Amino acid sequence: xxxxxxxxxxxxxxxxxxxxxxxxxxxxxxxxxxxxxxxxxxxxxxxxxxxxxxxxxxxxxxxxxxxxxxxxxxxxxxxxxxxxxxxxxxxxxxxxxxxxxxxxxxxxxxxxxxxxxxxxxxxxxxxxxxxxxxxxxxxxxxxxxxxxxxxxxxxxxxxxxxxxxxxxxxxxxxxxxxxxxxxxxxxxxxxxxxxxxxxxxxxxxxxxxxxxxxxxxxxxxxxxxxxxxxxxxxxxxx
Numbered sequence: 001x002x003x004x005x006x007x008x009x010x011x012x013x014x015x016x017x018x019x020x021x022x023x024x025x026x027x028x029x030x031x032x033x034x035x036x037x038x039x040x041x042x043x044x045x046x047x048x049x050x051x052x053x054x055x056x057x058x059x060x061x062x063x064x065x066x067x068x069x070x071x072x073x074x075x076x077x078x079x080x081x082x083x084x085x086x087x088x089x090x091x092x093x094x095x096x097x098x099x100x101x102x103x104x105x106x107x108x109x110x111x112x113x114x115x116x117x118x119x120x121x122x123x124x125x126x127x128x129x130x131x132x133x134x135x136x137x138x139x140x141x142x143x144x145x146x147x148x149x150x151x152x153x154x155x156x157x158x159x160x161x162x163x164x165x166x167x168x169x170x171x172x173x174x175x176x177x178x179x180x181x182x183x184x185x186x187x188x189x190x191x192x193x194x195x196x197x198x199x200x201x202x203x204x205x206x207x208x209x210x211x212x213x214x215x216x217x218x219x220x221x222x223x224x225x226x227x228x229x230x231x232x233x234x235x236x237x238x
Contacts, residue, residue, distance in 0.1 A: 001058055003094055005238050010034050010041035011056040016077070017108045017227075039237070044093070054078055054089070059111035059232055061094070064118040067152060068096045071103040073110030099152050102144050104129075106137070113231045114174045115145065117181075119207050123155040127177045134166050157207045161196045170194035175220065178229030179204075182236060186211050189220030189229050 002008050013030040031048070034041050046053030055077040062069045068090070075083050090098050103110045117125045129145060130138030149156055161173055172191045180187040188204060190197045197217060205212045220229060 001056075001061055001094075002238060003096075008034075008039055008041040009093055010043050010045060011058075012045040012053050013057065014046075014055050014077075015057055015109075042093075052081070052089075054081075054086070056090075057109070057111060058235075059109065059113045059228070062112045062116060062118070063094075063096070064099075064116070064124055064153070065120075065122055066096050067099050068094045069099045069101060069112050069116060069124075069149075071101045071110045071112055073103040074100075076103075076110075097152070099149065101148050102141065104137075104141055109227065111232075114178050114229070116149070117177045117179070119157055122153055123157055123207075124149060124153045125157045125159060125177060125204075125207050127159045127174060128161050130174070131166060131169060133162065157203075159200060159203055161199055163199070164195045168195060170196045172221065172224045173200075175224050175229035176200040178231045180230040180234050180236070184211075184214055186215045187230055188215060188217045189224065190217035191219070191221050191224070 001011065010031060013028065018027055031043070031045065044054050046055065056074060060070050060074060070090075074090075075081075075086065078086055081089070087098050087100075101112060101115065115127055115129065119125050126145060126149065129142045132139035132142045146156055159176060161169070164170075170191050172189070172194070173196050175189050175191075176196065178189065186204065186208070188201055201215055201217060204215055208215075218230075223229065223233065
């Protein structure tokens with residue numbers, strides 16, 4: 001994870017969702033992958049760091065200005081750390097305040113890159129979580145996410161798909177904020193003829209006007225079936 005123009009941190013990539021038998025022998029070597037890119041990184045992997053290592057997925061660390069937003073799944077992945085000590089260490093490493101969201105254990109990844117993106121000026125774009133129109137737990141999760149973020153950000157900008165009838169809703173809508181963002185370009189996922197496609201593009205143009213005319217949608221249905229979107233499958237480097 002990049003924390004500055006030249007500073008990068010290599011965490012342990014050992015997620016529970018890759019411990020199924022079908023993944024035996026297929027776990028990527030993130031040290032080798034980092035080495036192959038030509039980037040040096042502070043090694044914070046378990047059993048390799050001089051100090052205590054930390055297990056963390058990149059998708060569970062969304063930088064929002066001087067804050068990093070994570071779900072509290074990070075505590076489950078690092079049970080040997082006390083929660084306070086782990087947060088303090090992460091804040092030291094990221095040089096940023098850590099903001100923690102509730103992990104919905106119905107969702108195995110526990111990532112925040114399908115929940116929100118930074119809009120600048122201490123404002124954050126927050127996706128609609130699940131289907132709050134039809135599911136009480138999703139409705140509670142939406143309320144919980146907004147409540148936890150409110151003390152830290154000036155404005156919460158919602159990705160609101162409530163105009164789409166629930167029987168016509170796209171089950172990939174979580175991935176719209178899982179976009180690829182460069183200095184002058186955003187690539188948003190699209191999903192067939194989903195009505196949410198144009199809503200998502202319109203809202204991103206509204207919330208990030210500096211990108212208007214430079215936001216493109218690319219079909220991502222097959223990619224999302226593997227469990228991730230464009231942010232999950234790319235690594236942008238400053």
